[in-house]
Amino acid sequence: MKVLRIAWKDTLTRFRDRKALIGLLAAPLIISALIGLAFGNINFGGSEPPLSHIPIILVNEDDGQLGQVYEDVLTSDALADLLDVTKMDDLQAARIQIEQGEARAVVHIPTGFSNQIIPASTGASVGQASIKIFTDPTSTVAPVIVKSIIEQISAGINTVNLAAEISAQQAMEYAGILGPELARLAEILPEELSQENFDFETQKLSLNKSQVGEVQQDINAFAYFVPGMAVYFLMFSMFGGARSILDEESRGTLPRLMTTPTPISEIILGKMGGTFLTGVLQFTILMLASRYIFQLSWGNSLLGLAMIVLLTVFAASGLGALLTSFTRNQLQANVVGMTVSLVFGALGGSFFSTQNLTGALDFASRLTINRWAMDGLTKLTISGAGFNEVLTEAAVLGVIGLVTYALAIPAFQRRFVK
Amino acid sequence: MLRKIFAIAALHLKTTYQSRSALLFGLAMPVVFTLVIGAAIGQQEGPAAEAWELFVVNEDRGELGSQLVQNLEANPVLEVRLEDAETTRAELDAEEISAGLFIPEDFSARLLDGESLSLDFIANIKDALSGQVVEQAVQAALNELASSIDIAAASLRVATRLGLFEPGLAGAPSEADYQREAIDSARARMQSGPPITVQAIQQTQRKEPGDAIPLGFNQSSPGIAVIFAMFFVMAGTSSLVVERERGTLSRLMTAPVSKGIIMAGKLLGVYISASVQFAIMVLFGVFALGVDWGAEPPGIILMILAFTFSITGLGILVASMVRTSSQIDAVSTILIMPLAGLGGAMWPLEIVPQWMQQLAVFLPSGLAMRGFHDLITRGLGLQDVLLEAGALVAFGVVFLAVGAWRFKYE
CATH class of the missing domain: 1.10.357 (Tetracycline Repressor; domain 2)
Structure with missing residues (x-):
């Protein structure tokens, strides 16, 4: 008692x-x-990136059409929520913006980028070039997202350019059979390789994902932290x-x-x-x-x-x-x-x-x-x-x-x- | 006057660490926390160099299925094992393997017809990390194959328009052969290196920067230190309240020194012991566990001194607002946790809403994290954190002034 x-x-x-x-x-x-x-807004079980309005800087020194492709995609409406893109001319100044915490990444497209990639004449091989992404070392998620976006754009460009190279080279192998018709290659190629003929919006091969093991529901932050x-x-x-x-x-x-x-x-x-x-x-x-x-x-x-x-x-x-x-x-x-x-x-x-x-x-x-x-x-x-x-x-x-x-x-x- | 302040500070340190267990805890606490940090960092060195096992069920009647398998095998991250559907499903159900990929029998036929398709991919939820790695590797192999098919389709269209497949053209290949040839050359071309490569580089002044995409816990050692430093300081200032409760503070007041000097001495004691504890955490971390604290010791020292100063101020401010020692525990925890969270010490600030990111600059914890990150991860120097250190000192002065003014000595 x-x-x-x-x-x-x-x-x-x-x-x-x-x-x-x-x-x-x-x-x-x-x-x-x-x-x-x-x-x-974060769904712990989901795979959606939790970020939005990631501040990035684009330094596009290329005066050709490919640099413009990156610029167009990065500033497109589809990415408007995810990225806040600022354009700068000076790479050094842009990199300092990362140090000051103003940007999470700087995407650098070098001078002559398009010229290096696009072959000088029909049938010539596609060249090589590299895009550099400078990332904020204190940031863990944003660099991964930015890198994967740039890789996706690059993969599309790679496909179109290799398609041009291979279509031309393969056709030339049959020059003997095709005869004077081959001369039309220079005219047909750009038409067949126009953007409309490539669909980068839908993924041709995707994964139908499922999971085995203990079923995990989407966890919201409260359910864990309370x-x-x-x-x-x-x-x-x-x-x-x-x-x-x-x-x-x-x-x-x-x-x-x-x-x-x-x-x-x-x-x-x-x-x-x-x-x-x-x-x-x-x-x-x-x-x-x-x-x-x-x-x-x-x-x-x-x-x-x-x-x-x-x-x-x-x-x-x-x-x-x-x-x-x-x-x-x-x-x-x-x-x-x-x-x-x-x-x-x-x-x-x-x-x-x-x-x-x-x-x-x-x-x-x-x-x-x-x-x-x-x-x-x-x-x-x-x-x-x-x-x-x-x-x-x-x-x-x-x-x-x-x-x-x-x-x-x-x-x-x-x-x-x- | 200074001598009196130092004498009281020394007295405070002496009484605090007089008992062996208090000394042990004062010094052991930082060591224990550093061990936790070190272990946590050690855990997170990213996916090991080993390959992840992937079971592949290839039922494709055409050739593209085996080409996909070749693409998968070319990736050093994956250890591909070809199995039948039954075995793979059984292994997955028994949760023995981390993932299985199923290539259907009409895979080639549908792809060559230009269809889009989706392959069954089953991952074991237990291996969340390996599942993710495997999934990315598989998707990369799929993308490569899809790209070859796109390229071949374009080449076929061009050849068709050139009239290569018109009936009656002697020596011309069949459409199917032409397409297959194109796929082969596309794959060969891509494996020898794609035209555009993407390189990620960390923007840091450090001589030996880490991976471009660092993994979670590498970021968090200053964060954990900042959280625990706040707890140390609060525990130190709460000793003032405990002394007031036990009457030792009023006994000290009978001495022929002013309240201001007693307060200054006490706070100096708290400040010294907190700075020492922070330093122990850093030193033990660096030398015993290999925790990365950057290459700029003077900057780190400045930030530690400035941060503990601001928190000592906060501590006396809290002490001035409460009556009992159990209250100060509650109030300091309720202050420390939000300060830690909002300042970016518990998770990277990039994942929180923008208003929270902006708020961090106005918090001692946020300023400290910014300074430590500038020094450790960005590799900047002492002069680059003067602003943060100055702001911390300013915070400290304001807190100290208000706290010391409002503190009741008995």
């Missing part, structure tokens, strides 16, 4: 402190909203809750409590019970708020969700108790708590997806509460898994909780009963 009374009193105190509520509830929601804003932030801030409040035992110790209220006939283990359990209750409430309110504010679905299995949430809070509060029982004072507990929540957050997938981790890093990630909680939660929310499919995660979290509490309570007892 006493355990429950202490727990309830602590929970009430915590939810009455308006500034502490910021950390419990507002922070995770605000940060999720911000991440959602940043990634709002649980991520919820778990991260849960760790904070759980460590803070455990630390409150030290606050009472230094304020002298704990020794006073200990003069009452309440055994120390009950006091500790009461304090930790309050922390646990706070965590459950915090998580529940966050789930409800994100459901109504961000329309985030928390999956189909209420039972599975309840199990994962309760066991996550259990494990996190247990770890908080264990760490606190070994630290000397609040200051130290503060530093330790902050370190562990940050490391766990980073490794366990609260900030970055753990999907691509392998080897030692993946192993380290699996040592964190965050990872198991996130795996369980995203299985339920994103993959729509049921109760049975998150039993492993639940079991691991349960074991972490049991072990940490089993170590923490005797440690506190030793510490306070001197």
Whole structure:
């Protein structure tokens, strides 16, 4: 009974402190909203480039028709949303624009480009030339997009030019049979090689893609980061809750409590019970708020969700108790708590997806509460898994909780009963 | 006066690191984070040099199917294995292989008729990265074949108009032979090097620039350092609030020095320890893990000093607004995470909406990231980051002034 009374009193105190509520509830929601804003238009499962209006500079030193082809395509309406093209004459000045963060790429078409490619006479071989793209080294996505656009244009030009070369050369091989008719080649060739005869819009050979393996739905940013932030801030409040035992110790209220006939283990359990209750409430309110504010679905299995949430809070509060029982004072507990929540957050997938981790890093990630909680939660929310499919995660979290509490309570007892 | 400030700073550092565990955490924290960063970077060296296995089911009755297979085999990224449909589907269902490509029996016939077609390509979702690499390689082989067919079609049209296939022309080839010949010469021509090549080059002053298209985590070591530096500083300034709670601050006030000097000394202590922690992260990263911090140490030092200064200011500002140490934890996290995200420390800014990109210039985190990127990835020098460093110092001065003015000592 006493355990429950202490727990309830602590929970009430915590939810009455308006500034502490910021950390419990507002922070995770605000940060999720911000991440959602940043990634709002990005479909994590899709392949569409998430960028638009990429600032690029075109330095076209070619005075022939091919340079003009690049210019026309890059400034066409079809690419107007994707690229913001500026024309410049001075390559050096253009490259400095990249350094100043004003452009993500500079496309350079050299002098005499068309003349190098287009054969001087009908039937002569096509020459070679190169286009250089200077890219922003701090940028990862834009250079790939710009390069693939330039490659596509180049592939089209290559096809037309090789078609001219091969058509002429092949026809000339039959000069003996064709006789004087061959003289019409110079007239027919340009007609047959006009743009209309080549369709670069539709891909002649494409892939009909399908996937095997676990079906992955399109993930929106909220579905990943709301649980991520919820778990991260849960760790904070759980460590803070455990630390409150030290606050009472230094304020002298704990020794006073200990003069009452309440055994120390009950006091500790009461304090930790309050922390646990706070965590459950915090998580529940966050789930409800994100459901109504961000329309985030928390999956189909209420039972599975309840199990994962309760066991996550259990494990996190247990770890908080264990760490606190070994630290000397609040200051130290503060530093330790902050370190562990940050490391766990980073490794366990609260900030970055753990999907691509392998080897030692993946192993380290699996040592964190965050990872198991996130795996369980995203299985339920994103993959729509049921109760049975998150039993492993639940079991691991349960074991972490049991072990940490089993170590923490005797440690506190030793510490306070001197 | 200066001597008093330094004395208080030294006292602060001494009390902070007095206990062995605090010292351990103060120094171990940066090392642990750097390990995380280093491991993350080590993970992301891009697709390994090994080839990706691709099962190909070629049921084509014509020749183009095997030409496509040759195109695929010519790509060193792919390890092509010809299998029947049944085996390939079974292997895919068992999730044993990463991808399978199916060439239908009427492949050549339809292509030569000028039709467009789509080949079944099945990828295993588990290998998202290899699936993507394989898919791109397969599409490149398809494009090459499609281009040969376009070229041959043009050549056939020209020959037709020249009258090569008019009936009764002695020694003239059949249309089918002519087309096949054209496809062969087109493929040979393309394999010997296409007319236009496209070259991507990183715009950097670094002597040894990296790949033109860098992969994710290479970008993120300064980002992670910036995030954690903010946490270190906030933890440092929160010690002021803790000291106020425990009464040690008011005890210090009884000494015959002004509040301003005490505050200056304390902040100097916080500033020194945060700068040292940042430096440990960088040094440990560079020397123990080979993390790339650029070739411009003076610039990096300047940016570290300027950035920790601005964040120390922010820290005292936050400390002046809260009452308890648990509040400062909540408030600093709620500040740090958005600062990190909006400043480009958590993800590259290029992927966020434009207004967010522009906002970054007005945030200490954004300025720091800009400076670090200029030095590390762009290879610019000290003089190129003076503006960023100056702006950070200006931020710091404003924050410090407001924070120190509003801070309540008891």
